[in-house]
Amino acid sequence: MAGLAAVFGSGAMTNSIPEIENNDVLFVIGSNTTETHPIIGLRMKKAVRKEAKLIVADPRKIDLVRHSHLWLRQKPGTDVVLLHAIMHVILEQNLIDRVFILSRTEGFETFREGLRKYTPEYAEKITGVPARDIIRAAMLYARAKRPGIYYTMGITQHSHGTDNVYSIANLALMTGNLGMESTGVNPLRGQNNVQGATDMGCIPDQYPGYQRVDLPAIREKFEKAWEVTLSDKDGITATEMTDRCLDGKIKAMYIMGENPALSDPDINHTVKALKKLDFLVVQDIFLTDTAELADVVLPAAAFAEKDGTFTNTERRVQRVRKALDPPGEAKEDSRIIMELSERLGYPMRYNSMEEVFQEVAGLWQAVAGITYGRIEKQGLQWPCPTLEHPGTPYLFKGGFPRHKAAFSMVEYKPSRELPDRQYPFMLSTGRHLFHYHTGTMIRAGDALNSVAAEAYFELNSYDAGKLGVTGGQKVKISSRRGSIKIKAKLSERVEKGRVFIPFHYREAAANILTNTALDPVSKIPELKVCAVKIEKITKRGRPRIK
Amino acid sequence: MINVTIDGIKTSVHRDTSVLDAAKQCDITIPTLCHHPKLTPYGGCRLCIVEIKGINRPVTACTTPVSEGMEVTTSSPVLEKLRRTTLELILSDHPNDCMVCEKAGDCTLQELAYFYGIKENRFAGERRVYEKRDGNPLIERDMEKCILCNKCVRVCDEVQGVSAIDIAYRGFRSKVCPPYERDLDCEFCGQCIRVCPTGALTGRMWSLKGRQKDIREVDTICPYCGCGCNITLDIRKNEIVRVTSKEDTINEGWLCSKGTFGYKFLNDPARLTKPLIKYKGKFRESTWEEALGLVAKKLLKTKEKHGPDSIAGLASARCTSEENYLFQKFMRAVIKTNNVDHCARL
Structure with missing residues (x-):
């Protein structure tokens, strides 16, 4: 998000889900859409049936490849080179949108110089994608009338994730493929309300509505509304919190509905950090791995047990309604926060969640026009500044919030930890269709879980042959940070020398292996690339090095 | 636009509209079993048969596109008799176990059998x-x-x-x-x-x-x-x-x-139903009063001793926006730190 926000002045999906079916070219990069966003995947397939061309760029042969016209199998972590080469071709073929570049962007001249060396042939050497495919992709995208780019964590979870996002933005800018219906740049957000949590200011440097904490005028506005004095110091991000716990700067933590002890990279490191705290309070619906480490655990209500709103990946604010009573003495998170606040001498009194939303609407112009009454039947997409405003299906129609969008030249930086003699395999992590995140919601004994009950990793059959591993055999995978035992699933989805592990399973948690290297801007950890080795487990239980 | 008359109602519809959809636009319901508006027409169940002036046999409304001046009859003694017979044929090879069927009360076939009185x-x-x-x-x-x-x-x-x-x-x-x-x-x-x-x-x-x-x-x-x-x-x-x-x-x-x-x-029986407090390495159940009292005391003490920035909070992409708003407001206005984040990066 940080990347897109820096370029356009706003970081969110520029278009909406129904618009997908009217794309004439879809460029899906680093997104296993049919498994991670199945319903958006349906729209993409619908577009393909309506004769759109689908370009998939993914190191794995994901399900979407079956529906694609062109599949670019780049080596993990080389997206910048791939995208630059595509732009190089577009520039060479003179398929850029001059009017758009002149009127709505800045910095193109320096940018075009930077592209010079990224020829398709150079890119082929680094990315492994044949030069002719790069040229085909460039032609398809640049000649399209309504192309859409879609990406997720395959782009962002790298130590150079922001650079990847810049490159995607540059591609859309140089072809003028923004600010129109069914035409834009669309990061698909992974969780039901990750957009809402970000919108509401659960980020260390911004108040609700992306208003910066270090701008005095904005701080005063919130101080007045909340009738308190506020800190002018930027906070720290989740990934930095772990390190600050370890060096003793953070003494206490309050965690609501998160499970960093399974979702963070290098979880051994995270668990050590959380254990070091003087005081940890966790509020959740289950006794998660994180809650196990807490001093106090507060039982919370789940989504079907409370009222409120979720904001989906296309910025649509939609109503969540209470259908069930929470079990036992569990309470809505909102009530717990209010009661705690009261005890700390700052009473927050709201009669309903609608009153909370009204308070937000008074502080953030983009949702000022949204009321519970208006979204009773169907949600509204922000920006929606007035009560008469119909919501905004696609962004940047009249221009960018930061007036002119900036091209930013980035250079290719290899991933932080690449395979070597000692750790010869490249590991990526991701999701599986039947599971969700840390598996708190789809659990053991659940029918859905039984479809894919056991942890596994995908291994190319060539590598399996070389290692002498058969399908279903349990092996030991280790990285420099830890090791897990997990069953092999022979699959042509992964290429030689690479393995993939879904990160949902706690008994073989992929995040024991992953690298904590962070993107310097967005602080997103590099979960898509790290080096591992595979060892067979012998009868005595001692691994035999191979 | 194409002008058609359906059961005496004159209407104009888009080219490529099926007779079934044209009828729907006039609020005329034609029974169907195999039609779904988002799937390609199939013409399998034969219940949507209609009479069209000039064609000497009934045709399926779902697979027949409208044409200029078309006159359609959706219900007549002959049509209803044919529909009834079709339904009887379908039901002749269908278990008669509606009383234990999961779908009872929400079953199209059951509804049609009811309306056509097939006993x-x-x-x-x-x-x-x-x-x-x-x-x-x-x-x-x-x-x-x-x-x-x-x-x-x-x-x-x-x-x-x-x-x-x-x-x-x-x-x-x-x-x-x-x-x-x-x-x-x-x-x-x-x-x-x-x-x-x-x-x-x-x-x-x-x-x-x-x-x-x-x-x-x-x-x-x-x-x-x-x-x-x-x-x-x-x-x-x-x-x-x-x-x-x-x-x-x-x-x-x-x-x-x-x-x-x-x-x-x-x-799930494993859902948390009571606040838990860790005592000597083990959790014990407590009251809300005690648990919240302890949290408030500890947070206050940490804040006084080490300053507000020694406390951090993680909100949740799983919770509602309102709850996330209250959470960051709690961290910022009560604890007075901006150390608040959530797992957007994972």
């Missing part, structure tokens, strides 16, 4: 008998109840793009099944259940949880990925019976396996 069947005779031996844990497939409308096959191919099932064999032996009649091994999205007009396809988890009676519908949003699909929870006695989705929603009524079947966790 006895002139065509009663041999029936398909199938052994139920599908090993999948989610979708109950009772092929004796299947009327071969082909909706499940079409939705699996045209919407889901999976093509996990098709019609095998011919004639009386025709049967919808996965390749080689193996167990269903698919994405388990449940789209086929959603379009099935009879009780042939139902959710295994829904079995004996309750039918249409006493069900309370609550519209809400799916708690899984960021698509934000609109779901409807069918509730009976503080328990979810099943999850459905309405067709006029942003997800067009389609859901994935998680949206359809991933609600079991709500009633």
Whole structure:
């Protein structure tokens, strides 16, 4: 998000889900859409049936490849080179949108110089994608009338994730493929309300509505509304919190509905950090791995047990309604926060969640026009500044919030930890269709879980042959940070020398292996690339090095 | 635009509109079993037959496009007799077990049998008998109840793009099944259940949880990925019976396996029901009073001793926006730190 926000002045999906079916070219990069966003995947397939061309760029042969016209199998972590080469071709073929570049962007001249060396042939050497495919992709995208780019964590979870996002933005800018219906740049957000949590200011440097904490005028506005004095110091991000716990700067933590002890990279490191705290309070619906480490655990209500709103990946604010009573003495998170606040001498009194939303609407112009009454039947997409405003299906129609969008030249930086003699395999992590995140919601004994009950990793059959591993055999995978035992699933989805592990399973948690290297801007950890080795487990239980 | 007359009502509709859709625009309902507005017309059930002036036999409304000046009759003694006969034929090979069928009260076939008053069947005779031996844990497939409308096959191919099932064999032996009649091994999205007009396809988890009676519908949003699909929870006695989705929603009524079947966790016995306090390395249950008192005391003490920035908070992309707003307000206005984040980066 940080990347897109820096370029356009706003970081969110520029278009909406129904618009997908009217794309004439879809460029899906680093997104296993049919498994991670199945319903958006349906729209993409619908577009393909309506004769759109689908370009998939993914190191794995994901399900979407079956529906694609062109599949670019780049080596993990080389997206910048791939995208630059595509732009190089577009520039060479003179398929850029001059009017758009002149009127709505800045910095193109320096940018075009930077592209010079990224020829398709150079890119082929680094990315492994044949030069002719790069040229085909460039032609398809640049000649399209309504192309859409879609990406997720395959782009962002790298130590150079922001650079990847810049490159995607540059591609859309140089072809003028923004600010129109069914035409834009669309990061698909992974969780039901990750957009809402970000919108509401659960980020260390911004108040609700992306208003910066270090701008005095904005701080005063919130101080007045909340009738308190506020800190002018930027906070720290989740990934930095772990390190600050370890060096003793953070003494206490309050965690609501998160499970960093399974979702963070290098979880051994995270668990050590959380254990070091003087005081940890966790509020959740289950006794998660994180809650196990807490001093106090507060039982919370789940989504079907409370009222409120979720904001989906296309910025649509939609109503969540209470259908069930929470079990036992569990309470809505909102009530717990209010009661705690009261005890700390700052009473927050709201009669309903609608009153909370009204308070937000008074502080953030983009949702000022949204009321519970208006979204009773169907949600509204922000920006929606007035009560008469119909919501905004696609962004940047009249221009960018930061007036002119900036091209930013980035250079290719290899991933932080690449395979070597000692750790010869490249590991990526991701999701599986039947599971969700840390598996708190789809659990053991659940029918859905039984479809894919056991942890596994995908291994190319060539590598399996070389290692002498058969399908279903349990092996030991280790990285420099830890090791897990997990069953092999022979699959042509992964290429030689690479393995993939879904990160949902706690008994073989992929995040024991992953690298904590962070993107310097967005602080997103590099979960898509790290080096591992595979060892067979012998009868005595001692691994035999191979 | 094309001018047509349907049951004496004059109307003009777009070119390429089917007679069935044109009738719908005039608020005239023609019975169907195999039609679905989002799937290609099939013309299999023969219930949507209509008379068109100038054509000397009834035609299926779903597969006939309108033409200029067309005069359509959707109901006449002849048509109704034909429809009744068709229904009788379908029912002659359908188990008569509505009293124990999961779909009762929500079944198109049952509704039509009711409206056509079919009590006895002139065509009663041999029936398909199938052994139920599908090993999948989610979708109950009772092929004796299947009327071969082909909706499940079409939705699996045209919407889901999976093509996990098709019609095998011919004639009386025709049967919808996965390749080689193996167990269903698919994405388990449940789209086929959603379009099935009879009780042939139902959710295994829904079995004996309750039918249409006493069900309370609550519209809400799916708690899984960021698509934000609109779901409807069918509730009976503080328990979810099943999850459905309405067709006029942003997800067009389609859901994935998680949206359809991933609600079991709500009633999991492992849900936390009381606050817990760790004492000598072990959790013990406590009252809200004690737990919140302890949290408040500890946070206050930490803040006084080490300053507000020694406290950090993680909010949740799983919670509502309102809760996230209150959480960051708590961290900023009460604790007075900006150390608040959530897992957007993971």
